[in-house]
Amino acid sequence: MLTGSCLCGKVAFTVEGPLPDLYQCHCSLCRKVTGSANNTATLVATSRFRWTRGEESIRSFVRDTGYRNDFCACCGSTVPNLMRSGETMWIPAGLLDEPVGAAVTKHLFVASKADWDEIGGTGQRFAGLPDRLP
Numbered sequence: 001m002l003t004g005s006c007l008c009g010k011v012a013f014t015v016e017g018p019l020p021d022l023y024q025c026h027c028s029l030c031r032k033v034t035g036s037a038n039n040t041a042t043l044v045a046t047s048r049f050r051w052t053r054g055e056e057s058i059r060s061f062v063r064d065t066g067y068r069n070d071f072c073a074c075c076g077s078t079v080p081n082l083m084r085s086g087e088t089m090w091i092p093a094g095l096l097d098e099p100v101g102a103a104v105t106k107h108l109f110v111a112s113k114a115d116w117d118e119i120g121g122t123g124q125r126f127a128g129l130p131d132r133l134p
């Protein structure tokens with residue numbers, strides 16, 4: 001069982017492992033959300049995800065296009081959110097507290113990455129969005 005939490009600790013959750021492969025999205029929106037080069041995350045079935053505390057502290061921001069960022073109202077950390085299908089939870093990898101035993105296997109929106117973003121590793125690179133995630 002993996003545990004995850006936000007910066008202040010108010011919001012916490014568990015994910016039943018093993019964790020699927022991770023992806024990194026290098027799009028301009030993910031840069032804004034993270035303040036950094038990319039957003040590293042994965043998707044897990046809702047049945048393997050459980051909030052352990054702090055759901056009431058979560059706020060949501062949704063752009064007209066549907067791009068969504070759920071975050072802790074206290075510390076601003078991005079937190080997991082339910083995908084529109086209702087079947088999977090999106091999990092930001094940086095919230096996980098222990099080593100996860102999963103690797104970054106996909107890089108998304110490489111065509112619009114920041115000019116200072118140097119992608120490393122062996123993950124597959126996609127100019128935009130691949131057909132399937134993770």
Ligand SMILES: [Zn+2]
Binds near residue numbers: 010074075
């Ligand atoms: Zn927090």
Ligand SMILES: [Zn+2]
Binds near residue numbers: 025026031109
């Ligand atoms: Zn993105």
